[in-house]
Amino acid sequence: MAVNPSGPAAAYDRVRSSPREVREFWLPAAGLETGLEPGTRILDVGCGTGRLSVPLAARCSVVGLDRSREMLEGARGKGSPAAFVLGDAGRFPFRDRTFDVALAVMVLHLLPDFRAGVREIARCAVRVVIATIDMEARTKHAIDEAFPSFHGIDEARFPRIPALIDACRDAGWTRVEVRPAHRRVESSTPEFLDRVRSRYVSTLALLPPGEFERGLAWLEGELPRRGERYAYDHTVTFVAASR
């Protein structure tokens, strides 16, 4: 089934997920570019449109799980051998240790209880790679000038890294490694404005009334004056836990 071009999955792919970015940043930074035996059983928790599941399924046995039917529809439309399953990260429909590796990329901050999510992942997978934002280290940019509530909203949602390490240990993993990965995100200014209009991160849907409209209008006036291209520093923190 083709991806609905006006649906949320297509919008997500347009503003969040270039295959090149996945190949050049996300997979190597997660330690998943090399070193996985063919046939490794992978669970991609909160797989979205399958931006990681799809390339990984070329050599591994991948199950992507998400609670959003629309995102799964987008993932299934990509013609990958990965299996895509509707489900909630609070309770997986899988037996203990079904998977060699679980991924949780930009997902734990969306769960009502990230510790419970980590426990459930530990029940089903031998090891995990988590990608998250360390809010203590986040670099502010024009988005913070435009939307004063942005940083605070994410501070309240993203788990602190020490708390995440504790959650991994409490779930039974003894080896926990933390690796920040830095990248420069750059595009034309109109492309960046298009990403903002499409609310490329869920934070932009959580702003107080009126703040999105005011901030967008400010960015639309200000950024073209600053230049034809827009770039900012982005650090993703990877937490890898194993027994």
Ligand SMILES: C[S@@+](CC[C@H](N)C(=O)[O-])C[C@H]1O[C@@H](n2cnc3c(N)ncnc32)[C@H](O)[C@@H]1O
């Ligand atoms: C920011 S997206 C990340 C998607 C994907 N991991 C990626 O990196 O492209 C977060 C995804 O988590 C899913 N999600 C949020 N809460 C969930 C839950 N409780 N159980 C399963 N999936 C969830 C959302 O539907 C969304 O597709």
